[in-house]
Amino acid sequence: MASSAEPVMPGPETPVPTGQDAPLLLRLLGSPTRRRILYALLASIVLFAIGQAVRPGFASPSGIRAVLTIASFVGLVAAGQTFVILIGGIDLSVPWVLNGASILMVTSSLGSNARAIPALLLTLGMGTLVGMLNGAGIVLLGVPAVVMTLAMNGIMEGLTLGFSGGMTCAACGSYAPPVVQAAVHDSLFGIPTALLLWLVVIVLVSVVLSMTTFGRRTYAIGNSPRASFLAGVDVTTCTIGLYALSGLFSALAGIVLVGYGGQAALGMGDPYLFQSIAAVVIGGASILGGRGNYIGSAAGAISLVTLVSVLMAMNMPEYGRSIIYGVIILVLLLLYGREDAER
């Protein structure tokens, strides 16, 4: 709408087209956000077909389950990233919040089931707190989000390395409590718990964004912090809350990952920064804020992980994967940017 600041009202005698009159297909594809969700899902289907052709069994139920499970890790981080990108922010502290959380989980639980619950709460609390600090720095001190969260990533890296002595010591039990590992690996009605957890998160986040006052205020701030403030929106609290959510989801992803792999490792959070942001953008959210939703980010995460898996199935060497991966993201963003400019 940006290009059409010209008031465009028809006169009283002109029939006014309403959304309801448009053909169904057009209505479904009406908003660019919705169109992109569809693109992302279609891309995943095509990629599964390619994967199946390259390596039979790729698109089998167990193959799909495996891809989706991995996508759920990206998806969890992308949930937090969606929240902050919706207000035009970004969370670059994801890698070491996630990594710190996974190491805090194993070191505080010492691999024992008895300590699993307190360790879980401690870890989630740590993620939330770090996120709150991010938000406070941004909204109270006026530090740009990129700078604040990047600095926080460095601080978390330092803290994690310092406290864990450079490596997680095998002697003090660098394994997640068996009950957490079992929980992640378990499945209910044939669906892995990690996936179920993601489904719950998808529903919850979508409800929060589309049906609550908090969600509405989030979009409002993303559209104009100034106008929102002047309409009585508590921009400060809201911003801190959103970054806290991002920290919480990074920590949650760290816990699920350490449950999935059994062990924490240094550097395990690194891939999730780029992937979480890419998932949000592929899913149709505007990087400038104000537009997008979590269903889109989830679809983005699925198509992204499917792509990586197909490339691996094709035995593409690591460096080739990186290049293709990067090129595809660039092309997508270029196309989306064009689409925006034409509106």
Added chain:
Amino acid sequence: MAELDGVQAEPAIEGRGLSRSYGGVHALNDASMSAVAGEVHALVGENGAGKSTLIKILGGRTRADTGTVSVGGREVKFAGPDAAHRLGVWTVFQELTLLPWMSVAENLMIGREPRSRLGLIDRRGMERRAEDTLAALGAEHIDPLALVEDIPLSQRQTVEIVRAISYEPDILFLDEPTSSLVEREVVWLFGQIRRLRDRGTALVFTSHRWNEIRDIADRITVFRSGRNVGTFKELPEDDAVTLMTGRRLEALYPQRPPPPPAVPALALKSYNARGVRDVSLELRKGEILGLGGLAGHGHRELFFSLFGAEKMIAGTVEVGGKAVRIRNPREAMRHGIALVPEDRKTEGLLLAMSVRDNATLAVLRRLARFSILRHVRERQLAQGLIDRLRVRTPGLSNPVGALSGGNQQKVLLGRWLLAEPNIFLLYDVTRGVDVATKHEIYELIMRLAKEGRAIMLYSSDAEELAHLSHRVLVMREGRIAAELSGAELDAEIIVSAAVRDRIAT
């Protein structure tokens, strides 16, 4: 009404059969218009009648869906404003296009900066050229070295105009050039317009101020609902309003309710804020208190600090007889205060969000149960408001930015009506709004006053203040310089009180 049958001279620029729609809404529907060299041609019409869209198409900023544009008798297809510039067609658009963090000189000389021998920008030379340009065009009061974001809106608009006319255009479009200018600059602009006309430029401008149109237009084209409905040499205002709205309008200003008894809603004592000095005033329930004076003399700061959006420095504020401290807009709202700010596009509305989202933003809490929004209730509330204020919108879910200025302003006012405040701070709420909507807003203000709500009204239009207010306080340099009531409620008296030198009084 002397309607012209044909145009004698060859048009310098002509649009024929132009149509353009945005998302299924026709902004322009088979409109035609031409301008000849050496004339000043006014486009008039309500907000949303299609004037700005027409100017954008003729100025090369957007393309028409159908129809043709010709310059000097030859058909052209502009790829962008640059292409139009090459044919001598320049436009001053309604939204400012200056780069705020660059200096006036850089903005004026953009794309034609003098170069040094090394091919780098010659800063000194550029600044000198900018200064010369400003001086040559009679705008030497503007500092070429100042950053655009540091100069007032009216000066920015002046720079915008200087930039366009410094190219000595053959065809110049000015889309509401005077809406953000102060009196003196309007006089300056009209001098420039006459000069350009006399040297053969075709000038097209839009305005909602009829006295300006009468002063300077050689011809007037009236637009309604995306179409030109007539071109005239002379057109009395009443006839123009009938043509623009398609109906006759009763008196523009409705009868104001009798002055209310002295029950204070808001009282300030020795109130100080940035740009506001020692203001003491009392606003009564059911009273319309006008604030007059030149822009930049503290009105904005007074309103924003009262609403908690800026810091108050000293003094006391009493709401309904109780001393209060307001630190942010939420607290102001809790005390029943609403502020409709100056710039609805950046400070009021969320342009990309829906009419519904914008209408209910200030009352979300009331619409929620356990923070979950009650959608049906919200829809009903928004729909009721849209019906009551007669907002013309295709639907509740359309982005508010797609509505015309007048309808946008109604949505913004409506947001605060829903909040049911007792005190309304209205800052120039009719700026850039067409006459029919103005009338509706005036009626709304009167209704609110009759309900016993207190209204503090700032307006850049002294006529409006004189007709609406029970009392007018004139502000000068952050202080209250005069209080006018009864027979003194007159536009001329308000203006002279605003500019009178302090020593002379």
